Amino acid sequence: MVSAGLALSLWSGEVATAFNGMLVLDGPALFFKFLFVVSAGLVILSSADYVRRFQRFQGEYYALILLSATGMMLMAATRELLSIYVSLELTSISLYVLAGFLKDEKSSEAGLKYLLLGAIASAVLLYGMALVFGITGTTSLAAIAERISALSLSGLAGTPALLMGVILIVAGLGFKIASVPFQMWVPDVYEGAPTPVTAYLSVASKAAGFAVLMRVFFTAFGPPLEIGASWGLLLAVLSLLTMTVGNVAAIAQTNIKRMLGYSSISHAGYLIVGVAAMGLGSAADVWSRSSVLFFLASYTFANLGAFTAIIAISNKTGSDEISDFSGMAKRAPVLTLGMSLCLLSLLGLPPTAGLIAKVYIFNAAVHQGLMWLVVAAVINSVISAFYYMRVVRIMWLGTPSSEEKVPSSGALRAALVISCLGVLLLGILPGVFIRLAEAAVKMFAS
Amino acid sequence: MGVTIAFWLLAIMCIISALAVVLGRNIFRAALLLALLFFSVAGLYIILNADFLAAVQVLIYVGAVAILVLLAIMLTRDVTAGGALNKFRLPALIFSLLLVMALVYSVLSTPWQISPQAPLETTTAALGEKLFGEGGFILPVEVAAVLLLASALGAIVLVKEKDGKWKSG
Numbered sequence: 001m002v003s004a005g006l007a008l009s010l011w012s013g014e015v016a017t018a019f020n021g022m023l024v025l026d027g028p029a030l031f032f033k034f035l036f037v038v039s040a041g042l043v044i045l046s047s048a049d050y051v052r053r054f055q056r057f058q059g060e061y062y063a064l065i066l067l068s069a070t071g072m073m074l075m076a077a078t079r080e081l082l083s084i085y086v087s088l089e090l091t092s093i094s095l096y097v098l099a100g101f102l103k104d105e106k107s108s109e110a111g112l113k114y115l116l117l118g119a120i121a122s123a124v125l126l127y128g129m130a131l132v133f134g135i136t137g138t139t140s141l142a143a144i145a146e147r148i149s150a151l152s153l154s155g156l157a158g159t160p161a162l163l164m165g166v167i168l169i170v171a172g173l174g175f176k177i178a179s180v181p182f183q184m185w186v187p188d189v190y191e192g193a194p195t196p197v198t199a200y201l202s203v204a205s206k207a208a209g210f211a212v213l214m215r216v217f218f219t220a221f222g223p224p225l226e227i228g229a230s231w232g233l234l235l236a237v238l239s240l241l242t243m244t245v246g247n248v249a250a251i252a253q254t255n256i257k258r259m260l261g262y263s264s265i266s267h268a269g270y271l272i273v274g275v276a277a278m279g280l281g282s283a284a285d286v287w288s289r290s291s292v293l294f295f296l297a298s299y300t301f302a303n304l305g306a307f308t309a310i311i312a313i314s315n316k317t318g319s320d321e322i323s324d325f326s327g328m329a330k331r332a333p334v335l336t337l338g339m340s341l342c343l344l345s346l347l348g349l350p351p352t353a354g355l356i357a358k359v360y361i362f363n364a365a366v367h368q369g370l371m372w373l374v375v376a377a378v379i380n381s382v383i384s385a386f387y388y389m390r391v392v393r394i395m396w397l398g399t400p401s402s403e404e405k406v407p408s409s410g411a412l413r414a415a416l417v418i419s420c421l422g423v424l425l426l427g428i429l430p431g432v433f434i435r436l437a438e439a440a441v442k443m444f445a446s
Numbered sequence: 447m448g449v450t451i452a453f454w455l456l457a458i459m460c461i462i463s464a465l466a467v468v469l470g471r472n473i474f475r476a477a478l479l480l481a482l483l484f485f486s487v488a489g490l491y492i493i494l495n496a497d498f499l500a501a502v503q504v505l506i507y508v509g510a511v512a513i514l515v516l517l518a519i520m521l522t523r524d525v526t527a528g529g530a531l532n533k534f535r536l537p538a539l540i541f542s543l544l545l546v547m548a549l550v551y552s553v554l555s556t557p558w559q560i561s562p563q564a565p566l567e568t569t570t571a572a573l574g575e576k577l578f579g580e581g582g583f584i585l586p587v588e589v590a591a592v593l594l595l596a597s598a599l600g601a602i603v604l605v606k607e608k609d610g611k612w613k614s615g
Binding site: 023056057060063064067068070071074078080082083085086087089090093094096097100101103111131134135137159160161162163164 | 599
């Protein structure tokens with residue numbers, strides 16, 4: 001199944017459209033499809049150990065993961081507001097069920113919370129889309145851009161309804177990518193949901209949100225329209241808040257899933273830096289867009305790898321508390337090594353992908369004059385060292401609570417090795433992948 | 447003139463019933479008021495010449511959704527009391543008032559473009575053409591079909607108990 005998906009996404013090199021241009025196969029769509037297939041595949045591999053906890057419905061579990069992956073691929077490939085909304089709902093509904101899959105108290109709470117807040121976010125997004133449709137009279141992103149430039153606005157302030165529409169769309173998508181102030185659901189849902197689903201949520205669901213965010217804002221509201229500067233600044237402020245709140249809150253966490261939840265919030269912050277630079281730059285500015293893609297790829301591998309190791313270790317110890325990871329280097333050396341590598345990448349140390357990704361995205365932002373944001377982001381990275389290094393230190397230097405080895409299945413080990421290879425490859429040979437990302441965004445079909 | 451009066455009546459009915467749904471303590475009454483809200487929205491659709499939409503609204507929302515909510519309440523014990531006081535009541539009120547003001551301002555102060563075309567007499571055929579015809583919105587329709595599959599699957603997973611029995615009550 002996974003390999004079929006891989007073959008399919010590698011298949012075409014040209015821009016093709018279907019359904020009257022509603023569905024498009026261009027560089028970014030291809031990139032995101034590839035990313036979703038890889039992350040769904042890794043999640044399925046790492047679930048092999050975990051699904052034994054479900055007495056029933058193991059088949060439905062995989063079906064739901066694949067259905068939500070379908071939704072995400074559609075999100076990345078559609079360029080029409082209605083289709084985007086319906087594919088987003090397809091993704092979300094599968095994920096709501098997955099979050100509540102364990103059916104114990106915490107998992108049910110996670111599912112319910114995710115469902116209620118997600119429904120509100122969808123409504124907000126739909127209202128924003130309705131306002132944009134009201135102004136422009138079309139749901140096609142390219143046509144929206146034409147109508148807006150025909151209106152020849154002086155700025156977003158001239159048409160409050162359009163401004164409101166843009167804000168509401170940002171709010172709706174902000175829930176999906178877990179940016180502040182729409183991040184409240186993250187820690188509880190991440191803690192309660194089954195761990196593979198948490199990994200999936202933190203990676204694929206976030207990437208899908210960014211796919212839509214980039215396509216909507218680049219195609220419909222992007223440069224050369226002048227309103228780009230307004231939402232670019234809006235997003236810059238949002239990203240500052242997001243990374244600061246995520247990093248500061250992560251320090252106090254004792255549960256590893258909650259900690260990685262907050263860390264995923266702060267990574268959403270770093271990613272928004274790139275999207276904000278996209279709004280402030282010109283249409284020819286490739287860097288800001290390709291840096292977001294590169295960052296997403298490196299974040300995907302690192303986060304999935306970390307969660308894969310957590311799945312194996314928690315399965316043995318039966319707890320997600322950071323203190324129970326003490327001395328894991330002696331009980332599970334390979335898992336610990338992989339997990340440390342992934343945490344270092346999330347932190348952004350050489351020789352991992354995280355460093356290159358951060359440098360690349362901050363570089364793009366500096367070129368658009370967002371120096372203040374980059375300084376804040378670097379300070380934030382330093383703060384994040386505190387909680388990542390604490391876990392690494394506990395794992396290597398702590399005293400183990402028992403001498404028992406931690407077992408792990410072949411599928412799970414394969415997932416971990418693939419993730420670590422991804423992290424290292426992107427870190428050691430970044431040039432190849434950066435060129436790939438640049439080629440991908442140049443094919444942005446408008 | 448008649449249309450204007452009807453609009454304002456329906457709009458006020460809409461807002462009052464919506465507020466009553468949210469603020470009321472009795473969940474059973476809230477469900478009944480929800481049905482009333484759906485009816486008045488259907489009335490608004492008729493004023494907008496959207497006959498098909500109004501019919502669908504009555505069929506699905508009043509006929510299915512509201513009845514389902516009522517059934518769910520009747521099958522569940524001890525929820526009719528509901529609606530505990532919440533410490534976020536005041537901030538929520540302030541925030542929603544601000545949001546309402548911002549929305550009303552932005553809608554009122556925007557120069558909307560109004561289509562010069564006369565509205566269609568019956569919209570059903572045109573809607574069908576738009577959804578399934580050449581150059582129409584067939585993609586979202588198909589994605590929605592997959593969406594229904596996913597939600598049916600999800601509902602079964604969540605409702606069925608681990609030992610294979612259906613959860614009751």
